[in-house]
Amino acid sequence: MLRFPGGGLMLQKDFRRLAMILLFAPFALWIALLVVLPHIGMIRLSLREKVAPRVYEFGFANYLDFINEPIYWNTLLRTGSMSLLVTALALLIGFPIAYYIAKLASNRTRGALFLICLIPLWVSDLIRAFGWILLLRETGVISSFLQWAGIVNQPIEFLYNDVTVIIGLVYTVMLFMIVPLVSTLDGMDNSMIEAGYNLGGNGFTVLRRIIVPYAMPGIVSGCIVVFMLTAGSYLTPILLGGKNSSWFTEQIYNQFITRFNWEAGAAFGILLLLFTSTVIWLGLKLSGQTLANTVAKS
Amino acid sequence: MLAQNRSTPFLWGFRLYVAVFFVFLASPLIAAGAFAFNDSLFPALPWQGFTLDWFFNDTEPKLGMFHDRRLLRGLYYSFVIAVTVSALSVFVGTTNAFLFVRGRFPAKNFFYIVMVIPLVIPGVILGISILVLASDTANYLENNLDLELEFLRPGIFLVVLGQFSFITTITSLVITARLKKFDETMEEAALNLGASRARVLRTITLPFLRPAMIAAGIVAFLVSFENFNTTLFLVGSEAPLTITMYDRMAKVGSTPVLNAVSFFLMVGSGLLALLSILVQRDKSSR
Numbered sequence: 001m002l003r004f005p006g007g008g009l010m011l012q013k014d015f016r017r018l019a020m021i022l023l024f025a026p027f028a029l030w031i032a033l034l035v036v037l038p039h040i041g042m043i044r045l046s047l048r049e050k051v052a053p054r055v056y057e058f059g060f061a062n063y064l065d066f067i068n069e070p071i072y073w074n075t076l077l078r079t080g081s082m083s084l085l086v087t088a089l090a091l092l093i094g095f096p097i098a099y100y101i102a103k104l105a106s107n108r109t110r111g112a113l114f115l116i117c118l119i120p121l122w123v124s125d126l127i128r129a130f131g132w133i134l135l136l137r138e139t140g141v142i143s144s145f146l147q148w149a150g151i152v153n154q155p156i157e158f159l160y161n162d163v164t165v166i167i168g169l170v171y172t173v174m175l176f177m178i179v180p181l182v183s184t185l186d187g188m189d190n191s192m193i194e195a196g197y198n199l200g201g202n203g204f205t206v207l208r209r210i211i212v213p214y215a216m217p218g219i220v221s222g223c224i225v226v227f228m229l230t231a232g233s234y235l236t237p238i239l240l241g242g243k244n245s246s247w248f249t250e251q252i253y254n255q256f257i258t259r260f261n262w263e264a265g266a267a268f269g270i271l272l273l274l275f276t277s278t279v280i281w282l283g284l285k286l287s288g289q290t291l292a293n294t295v296a297k298s
Numbered sequence: 299m300l301a302q303n304r305s306t307p308f309l310w311g312f313r314l315y316v317a318v319f320f321v322f323l324a325s326p327l328i329a330a331g332a333f334a335f336n337d338s339l340f341p342a343l344p345w346q347g348f349t350l351d352w353f354f355n356d357t358e359p360k361l362g363m364f365h366d367r368r369l370l371r372g373l374y375y376s377f378v379i380a381v382t383v384s385a386l387s388v389f390v391g392t393t394n395a396f397l398f399v400r401g402r403f404p405a406k407n408f409f410y411i412v413m414v415i416p417l418v419i420p421g422v423i424l425g426i427s428i429l430v431l432a433s434d435t436a437n438y439l440e441n442n443l444d445l446e447l448e449f450l451r452p453g454i455f456l457v458v459l460g461q462f463s464f465i466t467t468i469t470s471l472v473i474t475a476r477l478k479k480f481d482e483t484m485e486e487a488a489l490n491l492g493a494s495r496a497r498v499l500r501t502i503t504l505p506f507l508r509p510a511m512i513a514a515g516i517v518a519f520l521v522s523f524e525n526f527n528t529t530l531f532l533v534g535s536e537a538p539l540t541i542t543m544y545d546r547m548a549k550v551g552s553t554p555v556l557n558a559v560s561f562f563l564m565v566g567s568g569l570l571a572l573l574s575i576l577v578q579r580d581k582s583s584r
Contacts, residue, residue, distance in 0.1 A: 020397075020401055023393050024397060026389070027390070027397055027413070031412055033429060035419075041430045041431040042431075044422075066397075085376055093319070096316075100312060100313075100316050106313065119571070122567040123564050124524030124526065125561060126524075126526060126543055128326055128327070130326075130330050130547065132324025132329075134341055135329050144342070144343040146341075167300065171323075171326070174323075208376075228418050228419075232420025232421055232422050234527050234530065252422060253422075258443050262430065265426060273420070275422050276418075281458075291414065295417065
């Protein structure tokens with residue numbers, strides 16, 4: 001290959017610029033066409049109000065409907081508060097498991113435990129919910145077992161209540177909590193914990209002053225993903241909670257598919273997005289983390 | 299293992315907790331899988347004996363999954379969608395990895411955050427927003443240019459776009475992590491030895507990335523296969539398997555054929571997950 005001193009440099013610079021444009025193109029197309037434009041379209045649609053059949057005007061009617069109809073905002077608040085509860089439970093239940101896998105298990109069992117943890121991740125939501133239905137319904141395994149053991153003398157229905165919905169959701173999102181926790185705890189030096197004990201700390205102080213602050217990026221990352229997945233989930237609340245589970249995504253589905261009222265559905269979508277983004281933003285601010293050092297860290 | 303001056307009862311209590319947790323993890327999966335082999339018309343106790351009818355029987359009322367036309371068609375559509383999504387998302391994930399690891403351009407950190415955002419948007423919202431944009435575009439073209447574009451109506455094409463929109467973030471993160479570990483002096487050495495840039499890419503950089511690309515592809519395949527939320531709003535007449543199963547569960551009521559499908563999917567995704575781990579492990583020995 002011939003290289004002229006000046007020309008080669010020029011060529012190389014041009015080549016770099018061309019390569020950058022070629023690399024940027026798929027990224028830009030993906031984000032612009034599938035994320036930015038669709039959301040602009042949805043905001044636009046949500047700001048249209050129907051004044052007569054097939055006649056629309058700009059206006060906030062869909063949002064006013066949301067405010068004036070207590071069922072709608074009650075559902076959003078209920079979805080939000082139950083999602084926060086699910087997130088907290090997932091953290092409380094998952095943290096000891098992650099700690100055990102990362103710090104207490106022997107090297108050989110650690111890999112195996114982590115793998116077992118991952119297996120349900122690869123099974124669809126639908127199958128997991130189906131499994132819970134088979135266990136919990138009136139003719140299900142647990143009810144049959146209790147009758148067989150003579151503890152109760154008639155079938156019990158465990159499905160279609162809030163506790164079941166929460167159990168099902170915690171189960172569904174648990175692994176998204178454990179995986180980031182294990183990877184941050186794994187990077188923690190054991191001598192930090194030992195130093196804490198040597199300086200006279202008891203188990204609780206070591207946990208509060210050393211382990212939790214260190215694991216904060218993992219905790220926040222897990223909480224963000226879990227909260228978002230829970231608030232946006234559709235299958236688990238519907239299947240385990242029944243027709244009256246009052247989950248906000250169900251309202252969106254009803255507006256879009258059942259009532260064919262796309263304007264209201266789009267407004268509800270925007271509201272859900274604003275709501276989850278606000279909660280995530282608050283969580284990041286309160287914990288002093290950023291999106292870049294939590295979820296975006298690969 | 300962490301040496302701690304802790305009493306053994308504490309450690310045993312901890313172990314018991316971990317064991318209970320794993321029972322909690324496994325029980326619904328076992329319930330979903332085990333009833334596939336129960337010789338009964340309902341997925342419930344009592345156990346009526348072992349059978350493979352729910353897989354292979356070809357007559358009603360115990361129509362096995364491999365003879366159930368609608369389930370097989372759903373499986374086929376899911377497969378086509380998942381293969382397309384994983385090919386596209388691995389390609390864009392790789393270009394994104396080069397863009398963010400090698401590229402120098404203004405507001406890079408901002409764009410990196412933008413890349414991660416699809417992962418924190420609820421799937422339902424991605425689904426409806428893409429549905430709205432596609433329908434708006436299709437309506438506009440139909441009314442003003444008299445152009446009927448069938449692929450912008452709910453169907454496989456939109457399902458692929460909807461899943462691609464957030465799965466690409468996952469593949470980008472996986473492949474970026476791998477490219478960050480690449481030692482650029484290897485490329486420089488090859489260039490100094492007279493290799494062209496294309497050849498360096500083909501013989502050195504891409505082989506280094508291959509394990510991550512395969513693993514990302516498998517993850518993308520599995521996430522696409524099991525996706526429900528985004529797909530629900532974009533699905534047309536060609537329903538993938540999760541939608542077909544959901545319809546049957548909600549409308550017809552469940553028979554053990556759904557357990558058979560569940561068992562089949564669990565084994566399939568288990569094997570694929572194992573494969574992705576083996577591929578990833580390979581890289582460390584090299």
